[in-house]
Amino acid sequence: MKSDKQNIRHLSLPALQEYFSTIGEKPFRAKQVHEWLWQRHATSFEAMTNLSKQLRSTLEANFTLPALRVDTTQHSTDGTIKSRFRLHDGHLVEGVLIPTENRQTACVSSQVGCSLSCKFCATGYMDRKRNLDFDEIYDEVALLNQQSLEASGKKLSNIVYMGMGEPLLNYKHVLQSIERITAADGLAMSPRRITVSTAGVAKMIRQLGDDKVRFNLALSLHAANDKKRSEIMPINDTNNLKVLIEALNYFYKATQSQITFEYILFQNFNDSLKDADELIHVYRQVPADLINIIEYNPIDNARFQQPDEDAVAKFMDYLGRHRVNARLRRSRGKDIDAACGQLANKG
Template sequence: METKPNIRQLSREELGKYLTAAGEKPFRAGQVYDWLWLHHAGSFEEMSNLSKTLRERLSADFSLPALRVDATQHSADGTIKSRFRLPDGHLVEGVLIPTATRQTACVSSQVGCSLSCRFCATGFMDRKRNLSFDEIVDEVALINRQSQETFGKKLTNIVYMGMGEPLLNYRQVMRSIERITSPEGMAMSPRRITVSTAGVAKMIRQLGDDKVRFNLALSLHAANDKKRSEIMPVNDNNNLKALTEALNYFYRETRNDITFEYILFRNFNDTLKDADELIRLYRQVPVKVVNLIEYNPVDHTPFAKPDEAQVTAFMQYLEKHRVNARIRHSRGKDIDAACGQLANK
């Protein structure tokens, strides 16, 4: 069976050429484009200012494969986790994290993940496929709609911290950000977007070469190679020296914010010796802030959360050595929506 081309893969110019050839006036291209990227129409039928004939023609010539919300869970702290069904039946999760000052969408870039980080629920899933740019934009649009319906507020921030490694789906992630920041789309400032990576040095350098305008977060979680490789196999080919050089290159080329994400695991990376190693690394990279993240329990992992006294001691030691650090209390734990917990349960 022949599959129809996805209309959202067309540029505005390509759409214009198609419509002109179909005998339509030039302004129709703008109308269709707005339906696709401003109103995020889920079907041609929704495009109410187009004639029935044109809607039928578009439907005959193109597909409009949109994400659907398959299930939602509401946390006691206001966090909303959504499971999205992709047009081919695969599932991914996204999270809306509301605070007093922000409405943040946490989005996925892959179905599953190939990096197998030992503390992350997604890491126990196989990577099925990459998301296309329009599927990622759909996630953001649907979470933005949730935010407006539930809290009466639009999204203020987006983090690519859901399922998958964004830099291993480089082209589609970049295209999704292009669309989200476009004046013809959601017009969000790239400064309000953060892409999180487990540390793919070559692609961090590529971000620098591409002069991107969004922020970067490195999932660090251990500041020596032996420990990091133990929990993050990606470190075997992307060690801390390679990452330090790549991050410095990224900063020189873009001047964008860099964050270190550091989950504290009991009796693994939570001693003052670990803090010393983190301080040494912090001084080698222009890091804006170190986020200390509380560990969220995940099935099949040997890790546990340190007690509060240990976390406080670690934090105070960093502050004493003039490290700009903050403790991030995870949200949505009661619905498996917190950092490291996304697994399509």
């Protein structure tokens, strides 16, 4: 049965102050509760130990605090940690902590499942159940930050919205979550250390420009002509390369934020030198900072295979000789299905 009580984290600080005023409490109580919710990451009213027992009971009676819980955790041999999170309604999403020598990166989900059906992505074979609320996304980041501190003594240095779901189809809550993550009374992370990845929703890329966002944007390209891209990414039928290039230029002009292309190499599909030429042609039309060339991670339902090392080397060399800023990204966490395109709540 659905509760008619309001999620307390959906109240702003002024709204909390107004509530405490109506029940005859001092305004500073609102700041205490706000700090527990966002900086100390309390997952229950009982945990708010500097409030009286009576006040905690009042909050419990009037509000909900539906925090994420870690359902299962898997550790890769390379140090990657994948967590399956249980939402208050029983749905599951996955998040990944990717540690390297210089970075602690959290990869977070924005939807339960996905509606875009990309042919190479495990999440694309799941139905989209619902969007995550901004506080649920914030919980993912806070829990992954906690794992990072426990594993290495280091806080998160970067966040990528590259987990389950299409972030720009959950636009409002994704932006609200980033607002909380970057707030001084949140996790106080620089927006320049946050990257939102999209399969290419041109209208919402333009909206990011209108909203003057300060975080980085990554486009999942994966094929540099419309015929091939539509074959593996049905969204390309309504958001083709010409439309996306225009939207990316609009976004950059409005924000000056960094743009990255993501390009997974598939054997005998997009790994030829002709494909590299087409990729260069798209790259030259956008002020992109970088192309991440990504190792393909096989999944159960897809027909794709990894190219051999020689084909990868030739592709990278060709891009280099044409002065393209490209980086080969080796996948992390493959042994626990935590790598790019593998998230599917296997647990």
